[in-house]
Amino acid sequence: MYGYVGKILRVNLTDKVTTVEDLDEKLARKFIGGRGLATKMFADEVDPNINPFDEANKMIIATGPLTGTPTPTGGRYMVVTKSPLTGTIASSNSGGYWGPELKFAGYDMIILEGKSKEPCYLMIEDDKVEFRDASHVWGKVVSETTKQLETEAPEKSRILAIGPAGENLSKMAAIMNDYDRAAGRSGVGAVMGSKNLKAIVVRGSGKVEVADKEQLKAVVRDCNKKIRENGVTGQGLPAYGTAVLVNIINENGVFPTNNFQEAQFDKAEDTSGELLAEKYLVRKDPCYRCPIGCGRHCKVGDIEGGGPEYETIWAFGGDCGIDDLEEIIKANYWCNEMGIDTISVGATIACGMELYQKGYIKDADLDGVPLEFGNAKAIVEWTKRIGMREGLGDKMSEGSYRLADSYGVPELSMTVKKQEIPAYDPRAIQGQGLQYATSNRGGCHVRGYLISPEILGLPEKLDRFSLEGKAAWVKIFQDFTAFIDSSGLCLFTSFAMGAPDYAAMYNAVIGAEFDANDVLHAGDRIWNIERIFNLAAGVDPSQDTLPKRLLEDPIPSGPSKGNVARLSELLPEYYELRKWSTDGIPTDECKKELDL
Amino acid sequence: MEVKVKLFATLRDGRGKIVYIPFFDGITPAYILKHLNIRHEDVAILLVNGRDGEFEQKLLEEDYLSIFPPVGGG
Structure with missing residues (x-):
């Protein structure tokens, strides 16, 4: 098996038992990995109506097939569970170094089940997996926890942990790794806290095999060049980080x-x-x-x-x-x-x-x-x-x-x-407004970053006030992002790369024959399994909306003065493009096309 | 009258945050960029009064520009 390492670590926290299962490669290829595969498996195993803090709620921490490979930014992992904040599927993504280490230890994903009676942490060193007492770090902040566990672990171990907010079941709690990288959104840290699991320490000695090393080398060289030569990924983000947006977004009056x-x-x-x-x-x-x-x-x-x-x-x-x-x-x-x-x-x-x-x-x-x-x-x-x-x-x-x-x-x-909702006023960025309203994990900018075309002009500049074509752009961005999130790469690569680049990397790593359409098709499938889970969880399409202020109260001043989010004019077109019914339910035709 | 030009990120290097250019009838962003020795290809976002602008549009008194190089996202 290439790209995938082929094993799943299932951890029962109630009985303190771990088992190793084979990854279903056919299923993995259909749902890619990370966000997609974990959501599919989660939806198959967990009652969508479960209380997120019930011990029968599970949490899947999943890498993608490109995680731990030489692909640029190939280091992401995804946390999938039912969110205590939204009641929807949660899938929170993080970088750092923890994700690749899990694959080097021999696992594509960890499935956490049940609830420990007392605070514990998990120590994974290749095929050796131990439950350890965490009472001495319970209540401690993330840096203290990480420093302490480093003294108890093999050198170069990577540590993922929750802080006091997760222990205290804050519905906004994150899971942190490598000190300050965060699977930040939707309260995933609280679900980990509800299971009395403080941390997962991992050290691996293996590697990820790829299908075509020479091909991959060439593709990676090409993609790295694109990233270096792109103004955003080659100059702006390295020099200023994401914070450079403060002035850009403010000058636009959004x-x-x-x-x-x-x-x-x-x-x-x-x-x-x-x-x-x-x-x-x-x-x-x-x-x-x-x-x-x-x-x-x-x-x-x-x-x-x-x-x-x-x-x-x-x-x-x-x-x-x-x-x-x-x-x-x-x-x-x-x-x-x-x-x-x-x-x-x-x-x-x-x-x-x-x-x-x-x-x-x-x-x-x-x-x-x-x-x-x-x-x-x-x-x-x-x-x-x-x-x-x-x-x-x-x-x-x-x-x-x-x-x-x-x-x-x-x-x-x-x-x-x-x-x-994050940092962009959708009253004067119409595509972003539709994206917020339809995001499968609630208010979120990285389920489809329409800021890229509507403000930054990438891959082309769209009029942010206009509705024309926006529903189609939102669908494409959402599907494309779902693939990237599932592959194990960082979304920021997409400022410089397009669907053919991702297909080329994916093909070289796992030995597939994807083209750009396959990338979007797989993303569409992933988007729909999330939607279907949310509907089954009782999050009905009436929630595809925005706060009343953004729909009814025009921006009072500045360059975007006078605008409101014109969501009702975009939503029917979006549903139609998704092949959903007029009331927002995936149709049989849609499911058949996506083989769901 | 002067046109207020707000510069950002690397475009500030050697130029400062805000530059004022004397207004004349027919002045365009292209003229201002040339005056400031900024190449068009180094401009990713050009705003006139906070709205998308064009290099060749004629500016009015009271207009202000915001100019960004290719920078970033979040």
Whole structure:
């Protein structure tokens, strides 16, 4: 078997038993790996109506066939489970070095089942798998946990862990690996916490076999060249990281400010990627075999660590009306330590600030740290309180939807399917709005990054205000992304590469004969199994929508003034292109075409 | 009157963050780029008043430009 290493590690946490199963190669080829294969297997094994914290909920941590190969950025893994935040399928993706190490240990994926009675961690060294007591690291932040477990593990082991937020079942908890890379979204860390599993340490001595080494060498050389020569992947992202978007998005007037009450922040420059690079960047921090190296390592005083990303700067910055980049870097640091999603936490604090502004949250609830837009001192303190579920932080730990709903105003939560929408105001980026509304894991920018054509002009420039052709672009981007996420590569490669490039790499690694259409077809299939799971889980198509504010209240000022998201004009066309019924259900024809 | 030109990322090197160019009737972004010694191929995003602009469009008094090199995504 090529690309895949051919084994699945099944871990029963209740009985402390592990078994090794053969990977079904036919199934793997049909669903590629990572996000696709894990979702298919999860949907086959788990009742879609399960409570995400029930011990019968499972969690699959899956690599792709290109993970651990010489392909550029071939180091991703995906966490698939049922999300406690959204009730949909969760699939959260992370880079770093942990994913390849799992394959070097001989496993394509781990299936976690049941629930340990006491805190434990898993030590995997090739075919030796041990359950170990984790009581000494339970309650510890991610860096302390990782440092401690490093002393108990073979040299060069890679460590994936949850922080206090995961233990405390915050619905925004992340899974962290290699200290500060995050499978960030949809509360996957809380599912791991609910199983009393603190960490997975892995060390492998094997390698991934590929079908055609010479062919792969040529294809990788070609793809690396494209990445190096592309302005975004060759210059912009290496120099500034994703944070360079602060000024781009703000200049376009689509930088959500004060919980989406405005769409331009007059102090954005003070939180920009340019400033981050000039004053706080210590070094780049690239993931496994990444020629881009967008990862940042920044320092403020004695706080030092990975990030912040653009979305993080936006969430704690403009969305909270805050222009203090040092406090934003600190808030990012504490999210990494707590093991919690920076986007959802920042956006939940922003929602809390609007609830305070409008009088729903009272001073008496705040223990001396006002949730006021612009109060930079609030973001670090409230991040910690959310991670630890202290005071009002307990309610906020459930995410902005449940927070706002508890005051009877869920419309003040800027979420889709209860997950916080990231850093691009869809009222004046129409394709992105449709993408948010139809994302299978709720509000998310990386299920189809329409910002690329609508703002950045890649692969071509689209008019962001126009509806023309947008439904088709959204479908293609979603399908294409589903393939990339399943392959084990990073989505950022797609700024420089197209479907034929991915097909060429996939073919050389596993020995297939894919063309660009096969890539999109496989992605379409993956998109539909996610959709079918969500429908079975009771997430009905009426939830393919956006917050009322974005549909009804025009952007009040700036370059995008006067626009609302025209979702109702795009959704029917999108359903039709997907071959779904007019009410959003995959038709028999659709399922037949996709062999589902 | 002057046209305000906001530069970003590497385009700031040796030029600064904001440059003001004297306005004249018929001034275009192309003229301004030439004046600032910025090649068209180094411009990935050209905004006039926050909206997509054209190199050859005639600018009006009060217009401002935002110019980005090929930079990034997130």
